[in-house]
Amino acid sequence: MSLRKFFRTVFLVDLLEGLGVTFRYQPTKNVCTEQYPAERPKIAERFRGAPRLNTNPETGETLCIACNLCAVACPEQLIVLASERNEKTRRKELTTFTFDISRCMFCGLCEDACPVDALELTQDFELASYTREGAIWDRQMLEEGPKPTRYKY
Amino acid sequence: MAEPTFLDSTEMVLNMGPQHPSTHGVLRVILKLDGERVRGTDCVIGYLHRGLEKIGENRTYAMYVPYVDRADYVAAVSNGLGFCLAAEKLLGVEAPPRAQAIRVILAELTRISSHLLWLGTHCLDIGATTPLFYTFREREFIMDIFEKYCGARLTTHAFRIGGLQYETYDEFLDECRSFCEWLPPKLEEYDRLLTGNRILIGRMREVGILNAEDCKAYGVTGPMLRAAGVKWDLRRAQPYSGYENYDFEIPTGERGDTYDRYLVRMEEMRQAARIVRQAADSMPDGPIMAKVPKVIKPPAGEVYVSVEAPKGELGYFVVSDGSTQPYRVRIRPPSFVNLQALDRMARGALVADLVAIIGTIDIVLGEVDR
Incomplete structure (x- = not known):
């Protein structure tokens, strides 16, 4: 064992070096934790969240x-x-639209397929519901979007 | 023969998992113990089986791409890359150069992200709590790039068959470059924190040795094989997606123990950052999607395409019968194959070492069970 290695071992240099790293992160300016409900994350524009x-x-x-x-x-x-044909305009008109959030994996293939940008995955990410039925969204819910509770601090 | 007394050790069978935090998911290991020594292990897998290969048989090719992300969910981009390349080979198309370069950037970022997660959890297994927080902070940077690029953080669905769906956002290349600038100092920090640390060396050195012959016999690939001294990397051996254009080194170890695997993965992160920088600097212009028919109907045939995922060789064997859906999809997951070597490495080790050995394989149970 070389002399240098001997001193490093005796004076616990390797452990102190490691402790140096941890102590450098003690000042609170280095904290990068997000206080979630109080401090809301910045969601990317392309985020694939709740459908609308x-x-x-x-x-x-x-x-x-x-x-x-x-x-x-x-x-x-x-x-x-479901849709029905409007006899006057000869166009198909949407009657009902259901979207089962509980099975959705937010792959975005539906919004890619939409030719008129009607269906879109939005930045809303708070999709919890007390019931399983609450995860099946009807047309009204899809148009208005989810309304999660906003907590105040 | 004398009657065994309470002083003699008797063989004990112990279940480790499936809810054990150190098994990285839902792996169950039936241990045969002689005191603290492991005399044999038996892996019970399948707790996370979702039938991914069967799902592939009744989805169209384009629909199946998001599912493969769920195999190795900590490196979803590599999975998507492998399947897209397999489908492209069936179709006989190749992604345009710009798409290939963006694919390389994302695949290398996911390699860094996967290794960072491995580093954090592995150190947590062997008793160091701090690195987890640091590695997750770095990983968050990559997650943000993924989120801004394709809209999802973990199961990205970033690639489509024939190229990409999304063009890069404005600051994409700048952010990738600044990440590559930012990462090496952080890795040096980990070096100071871990590499010389005597406790870490004590827990890792000479633990879970798997030499090159054993690696080849078990079909072990990835950092485990390279730590045993075999210079085998699919990015170099059979380049795909334009990897032949980038200059990088293949780090190897000597002893094939847990500590060498740690060093190999640390160096791989640096090399991955190098590749990202090169790809960002030489980003070609042009289209991002090749000419692919709307309804993907590859001619009948079969292909095997493998990519170098963060954990090893990830292969997709796809059989087409000429219809819109694959006839058969077989995934060759690296962690499933690497897990076989657990028994070889764990025999004679201590129970505490077994935790380190499971950690060093870098398994993801989503991929093992599929």
Whole structure:
């Protein structure tokens, strides 16, 4: 054993070096913990969270053209929609739209498939519900979006 | 023969797991113990079996891509890369150069992220609580890049068959570069904290030795094989996705023990950061999606494509019968194959060492059970 190694062993240099690293992180400016409900995270623009069915902001009409492409693209087949043909305009009109959040894996294939940007995955990430039925979203829920409790501090 | 007395040791059978925190998920190991010595191990797997391979048989190719992310969920990008390459080979298309470069960046970032998670949890197993917090802080940086790039942090679904779905966001390359600048000092910090630490060396040196012959016999790949001194890396041996354009070294160890595997993985993180920097600097322009039909219907045939995932060789064997769905998908997960060597490494070790040995294999049970 060399003299240097001997001194390192006796004076616990390796352990003190390690302790040096931990003590350098003692000042509170180095804390990077996010105090979640009080301090909300910055969600990326492309985040794939809760689905939303977009409506025209002026008229409130849905943008969905009931083409069923999202339901076909979904690997879990959790999107079910119904439509009826409007006799006047000869167009299909959306009647019901259900989206089963409990089975969704947020892969984003439905929003990729949508030709009119009606179905979109948004930045909302608080999707908890007290019941299983609460995880099956109907058209109204999809258009309005989830309303999680905001805690005040 | 004399009657055994209470002084003699008798063989004891002990269950470790499936709820044991050091088994990294839901692995159950039936231990045969002679006092503190391990005389034999028997792995019971399947607690996380979700039938991923069977699911592949009744999903179309494009639909199956998000599922493969769930195999090795700490390195989801590598899984997606492997399956997309397999499907592309079946179709006979190749992703455009820009898509390939972005794929390399994301795959190397996920390698760093996977190794960081391994480092934190492995040190936690052998008694060091602090590194976990530091590694997760670094990992958060990568998670943020993933979130901004493709919208998900863990199970990313970043790649599509034929290229990419998303173009990079504006600061993508800058953020990757600054991460590569930022990581090496942090790794030096880990070196100061861990590499010379006598407790860590005491727990890792000469523990779980697996020499090169055994590695080859068991089919062990990845950092475990390289720690035994075999310079085998699929990125170099059979380059895919443009890895031949990047300059990197393959770190190897000498003894093939737990400490060597630790050193190999630390060096791999540095090399991965090097590759990311090179790919970011030489990022070509152009399209990100090759010409792929809307309905993917590959001709009948079979392919095997393997990539170097953070844990070893990740292979996809896909059989097509000419329809829109694969006839059969077989995943060759690295941690499943590496786990076989557990018995070889654990025999004669102490129970406390067994925890270190399970940790050093770097298993992810999602991938073992599929």
